[in-house]
Amino acid sequence: MVSATAFGKINLHLGVGLRQDDGYHELATVFQSVSVSDTVSLIQQDIPGELVTSMHTTSHVRGDVPDDPTNLAWRAVEVVAEDYQRLHGMRELPSVSIEVYKRIPIAGGMAGGSADAAAALVVANHWLAGVYGVEALSRDELMRIGATLGADVPFCVYGHTALGVGRGDELTAMMSRGTYQWALIFPQGGLSTPRVFQKFDELGIQPSLSTDAVAAALMTGSPRDLAPVLHNDLQAAALSLRPDLRTILTVGEQAGALRGIVSGSGPTCAFLCDGDAPDVIAEVTTAVPGTTGLTVEGPAGAAALN
Numbered sequence: 001m002v003s004a005t006a007f008g009k010i011n012l013h014l015g016v017g018l019r020q021d022d023g024y025h026e027l028a029t030v031f032q033s034v035s036v037s038d039t040v041s042l043i044q045q046d047i048p049g050e051l052v053t054s055m056h057t058t059s060h061v062r063g064d065v066p067d068d069p070t071n072l073a074w075r076a077v078e079v080v081a082e083d084y085q086r087l088h089g090m091r092e093l094p095s096v097s098i099e100v101y102k103r104i105p106i107a108g109g110m111a112g113g114s115a116d117a118a119a120a121l122v123v124a125n126h127w128l129a130g131v132y133g134v135e136a137l138s139r140d141e142l143m144r145i146g147a148t149l150g151a152d153v154p155f156c157v158y159g160h161t162a163l164g165v166g167r168g169d170e171l172t173a174m175m176s177r178g179t180y181q182w183a184l185i186f187p188q189g190g191l192s193t194p195r196v197f198q199k200f201d202e203l204g205i206q207p208s209l210s211t212d213a214v215a216a217a218l219m220t221g222s223p224r225d226l227a228p229v230l231h232n233d234l235q236a237a238a239l240s241l242r243p244d245l246r247t248i249l250t251v252g253e254q255a256g257a258l259r260g261i262v263s264g265s266g267p268t269c270a271f272l273c274d275g276d277a278p279d280v281i282a283e284v285t286t287a288v289p290g291t292t293g294l295t296v297e298g299p300a301g302a303a304a305l306n
């Protein structure tokens with residue numbers, strides 16, 4: 001069995017520009033990976049036939065993911081295999097089953113599905129390099145393949161802190177000093193990312209496309225500098241679809257968080273804290289029934305073999 005782990009993300013700045021003809025929006029975003037991760041394992045099977053025989057998910061979060069070929073992790077294994085076949089020739093490959101261990105919320109705005117794809121890309125790359133007896137694909141190659149699976153997949157491969165433009169998949173490393181403590185609050189239910197982007201279009205929100213303030217704050221390493229400049233253009237759309245998030249943000253900030261924002265397309269709420277994340281989680285989960293919480297730190301790292 002071979003395994004790889006990839007981390008979830010928070011957008012410290014999420015600027016959403018115009019909708020393009022392909023339905024995607026131009027983004028100017030700052031990603032920070034955070035210390036909540038999913039693990040994907042491949043178990044070689046003796047059954048000849050299909051490349052992926054089955055998938056099984058062990059989940060520590062609410063909600064369901066499909067254990068079938070529509071799952072991004074399953075597709076990731078297939079697209080890496082296609083790349084090896086293109087580069088190194090067609091051949092009969094051993095089959096594998098996939099095990100996913102989930103801790104990143106499902107449909108939560110933290111790139112959980114994309115992290116599973118990223119971990120699957122890394123583990124499939126390692127496995128196939130061994131099967132073929134060739135050098136593994138580079139990280140850049142995996143990011144290029146990952147972009148065909150979803151806009152957040154390249155960042156989940158890359159990790160750390162990065163500026164994302166285009167669909168959010170064209171990345172540049174960003175300097176970041178120190179570590180930041182976050183209290184994550186997971187409300188019940190998920191939010192559909194396309195639905196949140198559609199709501200954003202309907203609301204006609206003026207975008208904030210400059211990431212300069214966040215870039216400057218990350219250089220000081222102080223959460224007190226970062227807190228006031230956190231920004232999410234999708235927040236108003238997420239709040240319009242889920243008015244209950246407003247209460248969560250208010251309670252968390254009253255409980256001592258420096259600042260609360262909706263993470264990505266939501267509904268996860270991320271509270272930047274200065275040491276008191278457990279207290280913030282205790283107060284919010286008591287005040288708002290049905291919520292759960294987790295203390296994490298960012299930046300975490302790249303997707304990597306275990």
Ligand code: C5P
Nearest residue numbers: 023024025027150151167168193194197
């Ligand atoms: O790429 P991914 O499948 O994660 O994106 C999910 C959906 O989010 C897209 O189908 C699109 O509706 C929306 N999206 C967008 N602009 C982006 C990224 C995602 O409109 N840059």
